[in-house]
Amino acid sequence: MTYISHVFKCLTLAALVVILVMSLRPSVPIGDVPNIDKLVHFGAYAVLAVLMRLGWPKLWGGWIFIGLALFGIGIEIGQHAMNLGRTGSLADTAANLLGTAFPLLIFHFDRPLRKM
Numbered sequence: 001m002t003y004i005s006h007v008f009k010c011l012t013l014a015a016l017v018v019i020l021v022m023s024l025r026p027s028v029p030i031g032d033v034p035n036i037d038k039l040v041h042f043g044a045y046a047v048l049a050v051l052m053r054l055g056w057p058k059l060w061g062g063w064i065f066i067g068l069a070l071f072g073i074g075i076e077i078g079q080h081a082m083n084l085g086r087t088g089s090l091a092d093t094a095a096n097l098l099g100t101a102f103p104l105l106i107f108h109f110d111r112p113l114r115k116m
Contacts, residue, residue: 011055048099049102061108
């Protein structure tokens with residue numbers, strides 16, 4: 001394992017903790033832009049997917065997708081179960097899944113192009 005992959009593993013774990021804490025604390029308004037929270041969900045999970053891909057470069061992207069999907073779904077269930085002004089949302093889950101899939105697909109299809 002290279003030093004850089006260890007750095008990305010640490011960054012991944014830190015990002016997971018930050019997202020977990022931010023997702024399960026009482027709701028805080030983000031702004032007046034409609035559906036800005038979906039963009040935040042997409043971006044957060046895209047960053048997580050990139051960090052995981054760089055931290056675990058030999059891990060099949062499908063496992064990363066499944067792991068982050070379960071993480072996101074678990075958070076949405078937790079939000080639904082808690083009484084802190086948050087509710088679980090299928091739209092948030094969709095944004096999480098799309099945010100996870102987007103960079104993983106880029107990594108997947110970029111690799112064969114570099115060999116050409």
